[in-house]
Amino acid sequence: MTQSDPTRRPVAVITGASSGLGRGYATEFAARGADVVLIARRAERLEELAATLRSLHGVAVDVLPADLADPAAPQVIADRLGELGVRATALVNCAGFGTAGLFENEDPARIAQEIAVDVTAPTLLARLLMPDLLAAERGILLMVSSTAGHQPTPNLAVYGASKAFVTSLTAAIWRENRGSRLRVLAVCPGPTATEFFEAADSRQFVVGRIGTIAEVVSASFTALDRHSGPVRTIGFGNIARSVGAKFAPRRLTLMVGDKATSGKK
Template sequence: MTTVLITGASSGIGKAFAELFAKKKYRLILASRNEEKLNGIARQLRDNHGVEPILIPVDLAQRAGPVLLYERLSEQAIAVDVLVNNAGIGSFGLLHELDVHAELEMLQTNVHALSHLMMLFLPDMVKRGSGRILNVGSTTSFYPCPLSANYSASKAFVLSLTESVANELQGTGVTVTALCPGATGTDFFRSAKMESQKVSDPRALMSPQTVAEIGYRALMSGKTFVVPGFQNWLLTQAPRLFPRSFVTRITRSVLEQKR
């Protein structure tokens, strides 16, 4: 049976991935901090798709999180065929005013844990000569974003890491893909305290289901990266035509706009 591990599966894009892989009858391993939410999702998946996911509550903001996840699966001799590295959080504000602890936790989750999980699961995949990894970046992977400085830098890391490793993996049978969504209708903006910003206007948000479907197709075709939606794609390409300082001013003014 093909096994998929999805981090951040308790809501939003990760939950949409869980539903998608359940429909395709994968064996599911769902990880995130909130055990109660994971139990609720497991119930839904059982009722709607007849699958029985394995749930692993884990805090990826803790240094030991990725190893705990890897060891739990190794103990049960479960090989992961597909890793969806989706868990992530955002933040909003001037870097010098933000809470240092919360920012470091975000970097641990978005950057360190994502890379650590790749380094834990990739050797087994390469040995087997098959495997797929999907790393969730963002449209901000392509440009700096004042007022979300650490977050946008974390997502630039995700794209850069993915492109480098995708090249290294050529000929191994293993692929890695970055999914770079624009604004999506999830809990993300509430958690990042961006609810009153225009960027979180529900009319402009893509659904997490659409994002997951586009990500799934890119993952299965072994693409190095995908940006869901033509407008989002334009957003990621336009900065190449302008001076970087101009792009930074524009991204700041977009984030500053209130609803």
Template sequence: MTRRPLSLITGASSGIGAEFARQLAALGHDLVLTARRAERMEALAVELRAAHAVDITVLPFDLADPAAPQRLFEALEQRGLQVDWLINNAGYGVPGTFVANDWNTHADFLQVLMTAPTELAWRVLPGMRERGHGRIINVASLAGHVPGPAGHTLYAASKAYLIKFSQSLCLENQAAGVHVSALCPGFTWSEFHDVTGTRDKMDKLPGFMWLTAGEVVRQGIAAVERGDAVYIPGRVNRTIKRVVQLMPDRLAMWLSARESKRYRNTQV
């Protein structure tokens, strides 16, 4: 009997990660969910097992721990689980300017947003290549395509890294049947802005700039299946990227500085 595809989703307790779990389960995927909040993942697992009769494994890990990616992979191996889809979704923002936060805060951020997804991709790729099929979605951001703002200093930089990383992996692995894609959403309805304390500012933005997590995920799944190395969901977001690319750098930076005050915490 052909086994069902298995998807590993990081940051699966809420938002885009939980929506990936819902949509992939609906497509018949077994799931491995990982995040810090075990209770939320267990509740989601109960929901999806009942709705789609798929197998779901919950493995709580804090990806800020440098040992977590290896320990997560070892837990998969102990259970005989082979990853067919990797969704590197875990992420958050650090409010304030660069020097307003201590180094450990930045180090944890870089571990979660850059090092952990890189290591997880490195660990699952050999098996995907050997089996001749695999999908990796690195959840980046429109922020990785536009000038970095003041405040939340490392966020845009980390997302730009994921975009370039995904492009290289796409080129290296497409002949082996493995598709890699950077999914670059803009403003998305989720808990992200509640956690960063910017909800009041974000609610002032016009509704046409927002997408639901469901729409972001639907387009992201279609993009990686097509083999798109980079995909920006939403016409407004794609237009923003094109316009910024055509601007002189000085003008783009000026606009970034002006607009970032509307939705970033830039306090020292």
């Protein structure tokens, strides 16, 4: 086991660490002196990142390859963390993917995987690691949601609904734990330059500018440092659109969302 004394340093468990935002969060936690546990399917990528973080920041890194679409994965991960003697002080639920297109054309098997990865796995991992997070000196539960969860999202229907779940769940957990040492945050980025659009098998269905991984990671840590949960939307344009979506008539919001994601004029 590569984990150093778990009582000495914070330990961040990060899903989706093989790419994009998850990789960014892992790098930032390591730069801040935390040991990290990297989770995703692509083990070679995780090993590469682990080597980089060990040599750059001198932290301990464990790699736990896992397919979060497997219903057993959250419990297997929690058990493995226990075997490694890891007591998580931070959990970043970042793994996720979307599927672009009309709901009627979506592959039912892929829908099931999407819900497993975007909804079930982060919910169960949060629940399973909650005792450790609550016991930590400065525990962190960071749930990566999306502006797609601020309103129903035509052409990304399952994804938007999944992210609405994540935001709602996180806000409730935040409220339940107010007054505790645990910092709970749902971070809602807008379109960000990662492999997300490729994974969603789509051209970029983008409203507004495309943000960077560095912007999202930095804004997340600022919000965590300021205890400014439960929900943080990243970027002024995205905040403005989310406020608009909240107050505009639902049909108008749906029309705008449909145009944005379908490319219709």
